[in-house]
Amino acid sequence: MKKEDEAKSRRSFLKKAGLGGLSLASFTGASAHIGDQIAYASQNVNRNSSxxxxxxxxxxxxxxxxxxxxxxxxxxxxxxxxxxxxxxxxxxxxxxxxxxxxxxxxxxxxxxxxxxxxxxxxxxxxxxxxxxxxxxxxxxxxxxxxxxxVPVYQMLGGKYRDKVRVYCDTTVSKDPVEYANRMQARVDQGYTALKMDIGINLIKDIPGALINGHEADYNPYQHQSTKYNMTKHPFTRIQITEKGVDKLMEYLDVMRSKIGYDIPMGTDHWGHIGVNEAIKLARASERYNLAYMEDVIPWQYTDQWREITESSTTPTQTGEDIYRLEGGFEELIKTRAVDIVHPDPNTAGGILETKRIGDFASKHGIGFMHHHAAGPVSFLGCVHSAAATENFMWLEHHAVDKKDWENLVTGFDGPIVKDGYVTVPEKPGIGVELNEEVVKKYLVKGExxxxxxxxxxxxxxxxxxxx
CATH class of the missing domain: 3.30.390.10 (Enolase-like, N-terminal domain)
Structure with a gap:
């Protein structure tokens, strides 16, 4: 083939490729240099893996x-x-x-x-x-x-959202005003959903607030084989008095007076208390329109959860310690024992299993969130799961105050969390790589x-x- 004919053939080939018209038919009658043409046209194709x-x-x-x-x-x-x-x-x-x-x-x-x-x-x-x-x-x-x-979310069927909404909590204070100020600071940082830890530890030193409190002078656990923190909620027999309930509600009242009612606010860590006390608190909290009360009893007690859920208009939530849909979330969801399920993908079985849980919850009209308290790699893994699940609400961000947390990874454009949202990564896989120098800095002793x-x-x- 003459040089001018060869050049014309190549131009024709590339024109077809650029117009999206490249097919097997394009190679009919092609020259002996077709291998070179293919190599040229496909020079930008990713070859980092077979x-x-x-x-x-x-x-x-x-x-x-x-x-x-x-x-x-x-x-x-x-x-x-x-x-x-x-x-x-x-x-x-x-x-x-x-x-x-x-x-x-x-x-x-x-x-x-x-x-x-x-x-x-x-x-x-x-x-x-x-x-x-x-x-x-x-x-x-x-x-x-x-x-x-391709990004992970694409392998799960695509995404329902370009940005994932996150929620955060903050450090606890026994001063209701200071606690409310700390929550307002989160709003000022751009967060649009919050959570606060509130429970009997805040009132344990107030006389007359608790009956059979775990730090009572007579030490109710001195002859027990397990301590308070290892005793399941129904068996502590701790009761909250009217005075104790009023003191806990003061935290919610001051908080709502500070941040208003536009921001969803959930609560966690109420303490190891039984069903009756949980119902008492759920009803008392109704006036403050909580987004949810989380883990007020162990997740395994499905019937008791349903009793709490049906007793009040305050939404209930559990799930961060549950592994898989089958044998875990399935019964809670099918029986509508809680209003919201809250899997942690790092416990629930990973990214796809968490999406399965969310899809099953959606089928039964149950809300769906993500718990998370580990590193940024799995945090962004959660983002892919959240992006690919239609009924997803909010993802927990537990490292707001950890300055080097985002620096553990590279490859993310700008801050991972901005104005209370995470932009879904478009890079292949989860979307980041480890910053090994920073990882080395935080290796545990001997590792x-x-x-x-x-x-x-x-x-x-x-x-x-x-x-």
């Missing part, structure tokens, strides 16, 4: 804590193609919950997220014990998104940055649950 050939080669942990975050193990999953994925084990959980899963994952393709979740889900449980499975699941989604060069873990390479157990 997803079908991707294999997991390692899993390691970097555990951080201190002034930047609650103690949190960060998971890193390595592959044969050089890309890595990150997730967080639940704050306060053991890193071994994730390391135990390594031998089940080596050699597998991380893009098979649902199938791998099916292999490891039996090793999670409620509370912090769900942290290993959940953190690994997030790291798998991060890898899959990077392999296919190394993603040290090798060969002792977890081999399975030493028979995992099948049936005969």
């Amino acid at each position: 997803p079908s050939d991707l294999k997991i080669t390692d899993l390691r942990i970097a555990e951080i804590g201190g002034d930047v975050v609650f103690r949190t193990p960060i998971v890193r999953i390595y592959t044969n193609q050089g890309i890595v994925g990150h997730g967080d084990v639940r704050d306060g959980a053991a890193k071994e919950y994730a390391l135990f899963l390594k031998s089940r994952l080596l050699g597998e393709n991380p893009c098979n997220v649902e199938r791998l979740f099916g292999i490891i889900k039996q090793f999670g449980h409620h509370g912090r014990q769900g942290g290993g499975v959940s953190g690994v699941e997030m790291a798998l989604w991060d890898l899959a998104g990077k392999a296919y060069n 190394k940055l993603f040290a090798p873990t060969p002792e977890w390479d081999k399975i030493r157990a028979w995992d099948r649950l049936w005969s």
Whole structure:
């Protein structure tokens, strides 16, 4: 072919490609230089991964804590193609919950997220014990998104919103006026949804406020095998007097007088009290139009939750310690035992399982929020779950005052949280990478940055649950 004809052929080829008309028909009668033409036209195509050939080669942990975050193990999953994925084990959980899963994952393709979740889900449980499975699941989604060069939310079916609304709480003060001022400061920072910790610890020193209080002079737990904080709510037999209720309502009254009624305000940490006391507080709170009362009793007591919910117009909420839809959230939602479910994706089973919980809640007319108190990697994992779930309300931000929290990651344009919202990441995977220098700064004592873990390479157990 003459040079001028070859140039004409290339121009024709590129014109078709640029107009979106490139197809197999375009190659009919093409010259011997078609390989060069394809290479030129596809020069900007992402080649950092061949997803079908991707294999997991390692899993390691970097555990951080201190002034930047609650103690949190960060998971890193390595592959044969050089890309890595990150997730967080639940704050306060053991890193071994994730390391135990390594031998089940080596050699597998991380893009098979649902199938791998099916292999490891039996090793999670409620509370912090769900942290290993959940953190690994997030790291798998991060890898899959990077392999296919799309954000995680897109792999979940797309997004319902471009920005995710967050809520935050603040430090507690026994002075109602000071406490209200601290909440107003959050509003001044741009937050449009708030939560305050309010409960019997604020009135434990007031004579006549509590009956059988856990710090009474006669020490009701001195001969018990468990202390107050390890005793489930129905069994403490603590009662709140009328005086005690009035003192607690004073905090809500001063708070509402300060911030007004435009801002949704939820409450948490009321104390270990039984159903009757919870109902008493829910009814007393009605005049202050709380967005919800959270975790007033353990989530497992479904019938008691329903009794509280039906006794008052104050909305009820629970869920941060529940693992998975089946065996966890399903009964609470189906029986309408609470008004709002509040999974933490770092316990609930990860990103996809949390979306399943939200979709199931929507089907039954139940509200849906996210709890979160770990690092920014899983926080943004929560953002993808929230973006992809239609009935989502608000995501918890528990690190407002932690100056280096956002600096643990790189690749996010501007502050992660701005004016009370998070812009949904559009970069591949979860959308950020670790800032290893900052991570090193907050490693817990004795911990190394993603040290090798060969002792977890081999399975030493028979995992099948049936005969």
